[in-house]
Amino acid sequence: MIAPFLKYGAFGDQASLVVAFLIGIGFGFALERAGFGSAKKLVAQFYLTDMAVFKVMFTAIVTAMLGVTLLSWIGFLDLSLVYLTPTFLVPQIVGGLVLGAGFVVGGYCPGTSVAAAATGRLDALVLMLGALAGTLLYAEAYPLVKPLHEMTPMGAVTLPQYFNLPYGLVVLAVVLMAVGGFAGATWVERWMASQGASAPAAGRPGRGPRVNRRLAAAALVLGVVAVAAQPTRAGRVTVASDELAALAARGADQVAPTELADWIIAGRADYRLLDLRADTEFAAYRIPTAEHVPIARLLDSGLARNEKLVLYADDGVKASQAWFLMKANGYKGVYMVTGGLDGWKAQVLFPRLLDGTTGEAQRENALLRSRAARFGGTPLAAGSAAATPAAAPMPVTPSVAAPSLPGGAAKAPARKKREGC
């Protein structure tokens, strides 16, 4: 396993910017070749006179999809190290509708506007200015839209995972859908032309239908091959010692028990909580929503390396060992619950109430009480020398209903720079 090259340390972050520029050149070149530097050509998709947007986009999707599937099958590319944007269902539905509306109003999508501006389209340049204004507006108005922005987090999840289907089968389904869609799109274009609609800025149909049929046949063959392909998820990565040390020093590898409690209450699903203790201990008590993964099975339990994983055991030691083990094996988003289950007891189930009558202390105490009650614990009175948290009787694992209290979601721990678009 040697790819992604950047993540296996073949080059550094500075060099990756040069790579970014070169990849951008290829991207821009392909967009302009396809005719996507013209708004009339692009929007013809939505008037059914020229379906090039659909054809180019789905050909690109099929090409890259077959590529990653087959390269990861032969053990060249570690697919679990390729960044997968987390799914937030509701904001992505709303965002898609808004972006689609903007596309047909403005005539370009963000990427094609850059290609169009490069070839002298002033409307594309104005659209880019509009996009900058819209971005600034969003950043300024973020406190207002944040509840919508963070609604329905589902974590990094693929269609095969969500529908519990073999990866290769979904790949074949996409290929079949695309090839069928191309035939349908061509039929629609012909029908529209026969109705007298002129195809705006239509290009030459290429080297003819024979080439297209051969390409479709090749895609279908590769799609059938892909059914056998299970993307490999094993492999080794180099340990970036400096990065690990920096994470540990900043405490960025930790999730506070109270923070975790707030995530559970808010019904967040963009992370997985893993209990590393023995079977009997897990059966006796576990933090609600936790999954049981003994440390010995951690690396072959099918966890994806681009998922956000939160680990805990009794105290911090076992979890730290597991954290390092996972980091050394290329798991990107691994965190520990601070203090493990002991920390959970001391801060969530049986927290010591603050001594004080100030408004702030009262508010904090109310929060501690409601959290403890929610998870079946009881706060300890301030200053009392009563039972230590560890000795207190453990509550029966309460079932916590998914999405309930809104607005309780805590801020996620500081991440490295975003990789998404």
Added chain:
Amino acid sequence: MSVDERKAPAPYSNPYLAGIGLGLVLLAAFVLVGRGLGASGGFSALVAGGVSAVAPAHAQRLEWLSNYLLPGTNPLQEWLLFEVVGVFAGALLSGLLAHRVRLGVDKGPRAATGLRLGMAFAGGALMAIGAALARGCTSGQALTGGSLLNLGSWVFMMMVFAGAYGLASVVRWQWR
């Protein structure tokens, strides 16, 4: 190149061949850096850089841009921003080779230029908001996430087509 000398623009490529080219570029991004293509993220980095240059204290309060404004990092040293600059260069190169670089406004013959530019500005602003909500645009979500079989990307892609088809008849006057 003077106006008289310029050659007629070459016809566009076969969409399937252009698509394969685009797909191979995307595959190269996955293999080289473990991430896909993007565009709107480059715009965000530019805005983050701009705001922090003009009003650094205010920029720190903008939570949504905070990922671009981590201490010790320069928002303009953003992968997607370099990629977007590359898109400009690559499209210019392709356009020059095919004699398709022309200064002008793309619109229907009967649509007024000012109105068309206003629509372009509004469309750009709408798309920025949509891309912010969706965590990506047609490049970062539909294309990249689509080929990785990302659940949210496929939902997003269908919604983009739904939104565009839904509004297409209302704004058709631009292209007539």
